[in-house]
Structure formats: structure tokens, C-alpha cells
Amino acid sequence: IKVSSLQENHIRNIWFTIRDASWLRFNERTSCCTVYWTNGAQIIPPHDEAINQSILENLQPSPDSWDETVLCANELLSDPYNNVVPAYYDALKKEISCPLMEANGRCTLTFTYTAMHGVGYPYVKLAFGKINLKPVIPVCEQVEPDPEFPTTPKPNPEEGKESLQLALCRATAKKSPIILANDPDADRLAVAAVEEKDKYKLFSGNELGALLGWWALHNYRMKEESADLSNCSMVASTVSSKILKSMAEVEGFNYHETLTGFKWIGNKVIDEQTAGRKVLFAFEESIGYMLSTNVIDKDGISAAAHVATMACYLKCKMCMTMQEKLRDIYETYGYHTSIVSYVTCKDKVLIEKIFKRLRTFEDEQENTYPSSILDGEFEIENVRDLTTGYDSSTPDKKATLPASESIQMITFTFKNGFVVTLRTSGTEPKMKYYAEMCGKPENKRWDELELALHRMTEAAVEEFYEPKKNGLQLRAD
Known part of the structure; x- marks a missing residue:
């Protein structure tokens, strides 16, 4: 589309992020455009409808649409990478307390990581270093971005162990007890942990949501001595597990459901913030997690950092595995x-x-x-x-x-x-x-x-x- 032809108020109030979704080639080859409003969340009605109408009114490119030189002088175009990346990791570091970072450094756990031929590896590598975790053990064949995905027919960790074969082999060979897997654009996270006889349990999105919900609550209580949970909230999509609702009934925080998708979750998070409440956690069962409001969206990088920190804390402070903690959660809040x-x-x-x-x-x-x-x-x-x-x-x-x-x-x-x-x-x-x-x-x-x-x-x-x-x-x- 010719961006300059959009209505002026739409231009000044949207951010475009273009993601090549060709990794979905096992379904159909496609590309997608994710649009964020000025509140930092993905657009919902009526903004999406107005933008779509502007697109429909400008389907025919004008002759100067392909003149890239006009972009250089346009104040509406900017590359925020060098500002955003350091700020992102500074914010992540502030989420992890000094005692947790010390525990990360002492813990002997190792983590095998696959980027599924996507973009996640350099960012996970940097995140682990920032919060004092040992470097991940990479699945070398899958750490470099490759749109052809030569080593996996389904480059989507939601598909389960079929898509994680190389990670399972690598973890088994290295005797690494925990596998972390991002999808190709690194906004989702799958986790597997070793059980008996070197077999790995792949946590479902709902199971990991239960663990991270507990972790978000526990982490908040460790930081805030007189935590007022009545002023805290958690959010999940309506097709996700009701475990957060069960936790809220016992602990006293606010719980909200939204329609499916983080565009709805993110905007509900902002509503809660506007009402003066602290949002501790949000998730959807399709392995999407938001551990802080630094990013009003699912984020597989910070989720990986928090899962690793949680696993280290459970092992070093509570002598528990994630599987044991999940059972403990069910004992407290219901199976x-x-x-x-x-x-x-x-x-x-x-x-x-x-x-x-x-x-x-x-x-x-x-x-x-x-x-x-x-x-x-x-x-x-x-x-x-x-x-x-x-x-x-x-x-x-x-x-x-x-x-x-x-x-x-x-x-x-x-x-x-x-x-x-x-x-x-x-x-x-x-x-x-x-x-x-x-x-x-x-x-x-x-x-x-x-x-x-x-x-x-x-x-x-x-x-x-x-x-x-x-x-x-x-x-x-």
C-alpha cells in the first residue's frame, strides 16, 4: 500500500512490523503484517477496520510508490533497533532479583535450545548472559535462520516432539535436562524436561501457563514484602486453561478472560494498567506468554529467560523439578x-x-x-x-x-x-x-x-x- 495515502491520524498512530511468515509453508506460503497502536498493543476494532478501509481505497500503487529515496527524509520512518534492544535487556534484568541471579550462577542445570531455523538464538544467548545463566547448548543445525527449514518438516514447536527431534537428540547426548524451543519468529516458547530413563516430557501450553502463573505470583511476593494482590491481575484467552482463575479464587488477585489472540490480551492488559492495577502475567494455550508489561505481547525470549530462572530456583531453593512443582500447583488450586x-x-x-x-x-x-x-x-x-x-x-x-x-x-x-x-x-x-x-x-x-x-x-x-x-x-x- 502507499502509506502516505492513509488517513493522517492513522499514520501517526500505528507502528508496522513486517514478519516473513514463510515458515508456515507446511500450511501455505504467506506473509503477514502485524500492526501495533500507540498503546503498544496490536490493533483491535475499530482501528483495524479503518486501516483496512484505507488499504482498500488505495489498492493501485501510484508511479512514485517504489521511489525509496522519499523514505530517507520522512520523519514517520525510523529504525529504533539500537534504542530498543539495550532497553529491552535492561528491563529484563530488572525483572530478575539479585538473589535469583546469584542462584542462576550457582545452579548446575543446563538448557538445550533450538531456534527452529528462526531468529531467536542471538537474543536468547544475550538474555541468558544478562541474567547470569550459563550459555545454552544450541541445536547447531537449527540456530541459523533458514526459510527452507531443511531439518524439520514442521518448524513449529506447538506440533510437539515431531518438530523437536534434533533438540531431543542433542539434549540426550549432552545429558541436558531441559529443552527450550522458540518458534521461528521467537514470540512463542515450548519447554520439555527430562523424566525417568532419559525420556522427556513436553509441557503443554496450559501446563507451562500454570507454572509461569505461579512463578509470576511468587516472584512478585519475593519482591514486595506487603504485596496487595487485590490490586494485581492476570489475563488469559478464553480457550486457555482456567488454572489462573482457580489461582485467583484462592489468592485474591483479579483474573480476566479475553477473546483468542494476544491482540485482545494485550489491550486488556492496558485496560488493567489504566485502572491502576499491576498485571503479573498473561498467556494463551498456544505457547504464548507475557511475563511483564515491558512488551505488551507474547515474547518467547523473556519467557525462556524466566523458565530457566524458575527451573534454577526450584532446583536450588526448593529441591523440586518443574514436574513436581506443577503437581504442587494442582494440589493447591485443583487438578x-x-x-x-x-x-x-x-x-x-x-x-x-x-x-x-x-x-x-x-x-x-x-x-x-x-x-x-x-x-x-x-x-x-x-x-x-x-x-x-x-x-x-x-x-x-x-x-x-x-x-x-x-x-x-x-x-x-x-x-x-x-x-x-x-x-x-x-x-x-x-x-x-x-x-x-x-x-x-x-x-x-x-x-x-x-x-x-x-x-x-x-x-x-x-x-x-x-x-x-x-x-x-x-x-x-
Whole structure:
């Protein structure tokens, strides 16, 4: 687009960051543009709509659009790199107290790191040095940026151990107990830790969210002797684990949910700051974490630094592994276990038909949804439909989160603590499902909760999506 043709108030109030997303070539080759408003968060309505309208009005480049010489004298164009990078690491260093840095220096833990052929390695390397951690053990084949991603068919740590084979081999050979993996643009972080017989457990995004939520709270309390948690907040997307909500009920801090994506999380964080509250942590289950408000977005570099510091603290101060601490969190706040997956459907008309059936379930009447699964064995307590804006749990039956007809999204909350959200992807031919069983602290029958999660998830997918009837392709786990 010809930037100079945008409305003047839009020009002066947006920052563009262009990210080459060709690493998504296993899905489709594409590029994306992330736009941030002057508050530091990604744009949300109405700004995105106004910018999009300006783009549509200027689809034809003018003859001088390719004259790069005009950029040099334009006050609206600047390269902040040399100012931002030192400030970023200074801010990161202030997040880690002197006792924690001393513990980092003494700890014998080693960390294997992969950048997935992306940009993360030099930044993680510098971050570890700044906070007194030993240098990471790099997966040498993957530390240099390479848009062809020759060593992994799926350069995305969300895909699990399939994408981490080289990191697992490197960690095993070096007897390194913890693996840190950034995605190619280093805004997400995956973590694996060794268990028995040199096997590694890959933490889910929700499990790592629980650990980092505890860490953010614990870190704050270590810094603030008389911490007022009633003036603190944590934020998560609505499809992420409810573990932060359970923590808030016990500890007394504020908890907020947003729509999916850090553009919504970031703007909610700013709302909380504007209201005078301190935001300790925010996350989404797709391995995106915000450990401070220095960056109002998910940040895989600072997340890696905090995970490593947390692991050192647990080992040296509490004689615990991350797995043991996760169990301790569940003992205190209740066992939370989740399944996140999808079915594939390329037929948009069929997708609309599937969701229409769910919201006109009784004789095709609007706002009538399934009331149970497995022939009434498990009853549904509440239904929230963020496509239509309906919510059976509110007095006026209207959802408190913004509704959008552009995406299908229905959440079913069951009486026994099971929650499942059905949602279409905005970029891929997928119908996702996010299922979680939220146990109470007093319920120690975790095996039963795990079995119920799997049984109810299977039933919900079968009864709501009807994959066999509709010819849907299940994910091959």
C-alpha cells in the first residue's frame, strides 16, 4: 500500500512490523503484517477496520510508490533497533532479583535450545548472559535462520516432539535436562524436561501457563514484602486453561478472560494498567506468554529467560523439578487437565451447517443448544456463543466478550467442571476443540478426572461435530 495515502491520524498512530511468515509453508506460503497502536498493543476494532478501509481505497500503487529515496527524509520512518534492544535487556534484568541471579550462577542445570531455523538464538544467548545463566547448548543445525527449514518438516514447536527431534537428540547426548524451543519468529516458547530413563516430557501450553502463573505470583511476593494482590491481575484467552482463575479464587488477585489472540490480551492488559492495577502475567494455550508489561505481547525470549530462572530456583531453593512443582500447583488450586486438537473440514458451507445445528438444536429454534452428552449422563450448565453473542449464564442472555459473525465459536460448560470450546480457525481449514476438566482442590481423584476428560471430549467431538456423518478428518496424533 502507499502509506502516505492513509488517513493522517492513522499514520501517526500505528507502528508496522513486517514478519516473513514463510515458515508456515507446511500450511501455505504467506506473509503477514502485524500492526501495533500507540498503546503498544496490536490493533483491535475499530482501528483495524479503518486501516483496512484505507488499504482498500488505495489498492493501485501510484508511479512514485517504489521511489525509496522519499523514505530517507520522512520523519514517520525510523529504525529504533539500537534504542530498543539495550532497553529491552535492561528491563529484563530488572525483572530478575539479585538473589535469583546469584542462584542462576550457582545452579548446575543446563538448557538445550533450538531456534527452529528462526531468529531467536542471538537474543536468547544475550538474555541468558544478562541474567547470569550459563550459555545454552544450541541445536547447531537449527540456530541459523533458514526459510527452507531443511531439518524439520514442521518448524513449529506447538506440533510437539515431531518438530523437536534434533533438540531431543542433542539434549540426550549432552545429558541436558531441559529443552527450550522458540518458534521461528521467537514470540512463542515450548519447554520439555527430562523424566525417568532419559525420556522427556513436553509441557503443554496450559501446563507451562500454570507454572509461569505461579512463578509470576511468587516472584512478585519475593519482591514486595506487603504485596496487595487485590490490586494485581492476570489475563488469559478464553480457550486457555482456567488454572489462573482457580489461582485467583484462592489468592485474591483479579483474573480476566479475553477473546483468542494476544491482540485482545494485550489491550486488556492496558485496560488493567489504566485502572491502576499491576498485571503479573498473561498467556494463551498456544505457547504464548507475557511475563511483564515491558512488551505488551507474547515474547518467547523473556519467557525462556524466566523458565530457566524458575527451573534454577526450584532446583536450588526448593529441591523440586518443574514436574513436581506443577503437581504442587494442582494440589493447591485443583487438578486441571486439557486436550486441544482439531478436525479438518475444507467445506465452508458444511462448517456453517454443523454450527447452525448446534444453535438450533430443538426443532430448529434459535438459541436452543444441546443440554447434555452421552444420553444425559453429563449435563450442560451454560452455553456461550460468541458468533451470535448469546450467553445462557448472564441475566440478559448476552455475552460479555465481543461477538463476531466472522468466526464460529461456542463454549459448553458442564456441571461436573468440564469445559469445551468449539471454534473455527481464521487461517486454516480446521474446526478446533479446546477441552478441559477443572477439578476442585479437595478432589484428589486425579485419575478419574483424567478419564472423564478423555471420555467427555471424545463424546463431545462425536456428538457435536459428527465427524463420520460429515466426512471430517480427525487429527492424526
